Amino acid sequence: MTQPAAELQELIAAMEQRRSKVEAGGGEARQQKQREGGKLTARERIERLLDPGSFLELSTFVEHGANRLMAGVEAPGEGVVTGRGTIDGRQVFVFSQDFTVLGGSLGKMNAAKVTKVMDLAAKTGCPVIGLNDSAGARIQEGVDSLSGYGEIFYRNAIYSGSVPQISAILGPCAGGAVYSPALTDFILMSRGSSYMFITGPEVIKSVTREDVTFDQLGGADVHTRKSGVAHLEYDGDEAVLDGIRDLLSYLPQNAREQPPVRECTDPVGRSNERLLDIVTPDQRKPYAMHDVIHELVDDGTFLEIQPGWARNILCGFARLDGQSVGIVANNPKVMAGTLNIDASDKAARFIRTCDCYNIPILTLVDVTGFLPGVAQEHAGIIRHGAKMLYAYAEATVPKITLITRKSYGGAYLAMNSRDMGADVVYAWPTAAVAVMGAEGAANIVYRRDIQNSENPEATRAEKIAQYKETFDNPYVAAAKGYIDDVIPMEDTRRRLIQTFAMLRGKEEARPFKKHGNIPL
Numbered sequence: 001m002t003q004p005a006a007e008l009q010e011l012i013a014a015m016e017q018r019r020s021k022v023e024a025g026g027g028e029a030r031q032q033k034q035r036e037g038g039k040l041t042a043r044e045r046i047e048r049l050l051d052p053g054s055f056l057e058l059s060t061f062v063e064h065g066a067n068r069l070m071a072g073v074e075a076p077g078e079g080v081v082t083g084r085g086t087i088d089g090r091q092v093f094v095f096s097q098d099f100t101v102l103g104g105s106l107g108k109m110n111a112a113k114v115t116k117v118m119d120l121a122a123k124t125g126c127p128v129i130g131l132n133d134s135a136g137a138r139i140q141e142g143v144d145s146l147s148g149y150g151e152i153f154y155r156n157a158i159y160s161g162s163v164p165q166i167s168a169i170l171g172p173c174a175g176g177a178v179y180s181p182a183l184t185d186f187i188l189m190s191r192g193s194s195y196m197f198i199t200g201p202e203v204i205k206s207v208t209r210e211d212v213t214f215d216q217l218g219g220a221d222v223h224t225r226k227s228g229v230a231h232l233e234y235d236g237d238e239a240v241l242d243g244i245r246d247l248l249s250y251l252p253q254n255a256r257e258q259p260p261v262r263e264c265t266d267p268v269g270r271s272n273e274r275l276l277d278i279v280t281p282d283q284r285k286p287y288a289m290h291d292v293i294h295e296l297v298d299d300g301t302f303l304e305i306q307p308g309w310a311r312n313i314l315c316g317f318a319r320l321d322g323q324s325v326g327i328v329a330n331n332p333k334v335m336a337g338t339l340n341i342d343a344s345d346k347a348a349r350f351i352r353t354c355d356c357y358n359i360p361i362l363t364l365v366d367v368t369g370f371l372p373g374v375a376q377e378h379a380g381i382i383r384h385g386a387k388m389l390y391a392y393a394e395a396t397v398p399k400i401t402l403i404t405r406k407s408y409g410g411a412y413l414a415m416n417s418r419d420m421g422a423d424v425v426y427a428w429p430t431a432a433v434a435v436m437g438a439e440g441a442a443n444i445v446y447r448r449d450i451q452n453s454e455n456p457e458a459t460r461a462e463k464i465a466q467y468k469e470t471f472d473n474p475y476v477a478a479a480k481g482y483i484d485d486v487i488p489m490e491d492t493r494r495r496l497i498q499t500f501a502m503l504r505g506k507e508e509a510r511p512f513k514k515h516g517n518i519p520l
């Protein structure tokens, strides 16, 4: 290669110098502070997230929108690093807020860098990943900064369900800034070093006199256990970034594509006889639904979403013969698996996420009903429970329902019965489908017989047994076609795989509408 002329060499050197300055972000001292706080820098995060060498930076030389307050202020890279790369060979777009530059605060041009990659992600049909670590609106830029947020929120909303959007919270995320992550599909938080809140401890103290720390107010524990705002929490940046890679492995690139298929070495016809020890016919004996899921899916691998919140219902991703499936399951170990407000919200959101991204849904049912109580009624269990019904009916992906034990009343419908749109419904011999449990039913239906009896307790026991004999089994529902087959427990994995294979390519039309009006 010939040596470039001296003039050209100068231009190249100037370019490299500018690039180095941008890459240095807020400088060594601030980066050191970042590392001392147990965090990676914005660029280190990108390196860790993407396949080695795949990052292509965009908008590298963008500078802040100068105004009077910003005059003379330097902001290398404008406080955010943006571009594309690959994860497991598939293209993704990424923005990584750089806290070392003006606290990663968001001004007009910072937002322009972010919306550039969001637009490219939407146009090319690829996921977009936001690595959030920012002090919020750039105070010096005033309304321009608010407008920048608006441009991001707008895109979060209009690209929702078109391409997967994933948010990692790796530092501060406060004020209205929280609404960009909140509009995305998944929020992952690092424990101890990230927080999200609308109003901070100081404002809260002045308004309500409550004393609270950043972490107590909006740390990972709070949002994955109490508020349900975040989906997953990890120890440290590295674990969060690995978590994003794992999560994406279950998702397609966009709403037009199917999720990737992994090679599967776990035999399709593997016997599930272990289930016979896990689920006994004794309706009062709870069992771990997690064990049931692990037994059925490929290699026992289940990525549970929101595992710490609304634990009475389980949602998560797994694979059956290498194909992604979303699993929704009652958890008899927590609140006897009843459905309450939070469980309804959690499941409805997960069902809709699966439907957006063409992920078939397996529903495992063991539920006695919606949680009774004044608090639940007054807080709107009707409105929230309706979301589950809506989400299942709306979903056009393949849907299999398996009743493991109890399926009673309204919850029978909310857990995707045949009438609510399940393509195939299976039950185990341990299943019982009825309007309510035998004790409750006998007390209502045979109240007079029991009251008038010379021996009320004996009559009650007799009527309960009679009711159980008639209804507390899967065969009444199966006889009427509400259950497609009662299957041997040990043969469940093979049947689920075969049935999902049968449903591949399923299409289901819906009447014209702008969009539905899900109860919120």
Ligand code: HXC
Pocket: 030, 100, 101, 102, 103, 104, 105, 134, 135, 136, 137, 138, 139, 140, 146, 149, 150, 172, 174, 175, 176, 177
């Ligand atoms: C511009 C900011 C900034 C901001 C911090 N910096 N916040 N610059 N706009 N909002 C700068 C600091 O001057 C400092 O610059 C650097 O970022 C690091 O900040 P520190 O305070 O030194 O860091 P730390 O001690 O770690 O504290 C982090 C923090 C604190 C808790 C986030 O910076 C903070 O409270 N900032 C203000 C947060 C805030 O009120 N944001 C507006 C929220 S309202 P140097 O040069 O010294 O490194 C909002 C509305 C959005 O966001 C609405 C959207 C609709």
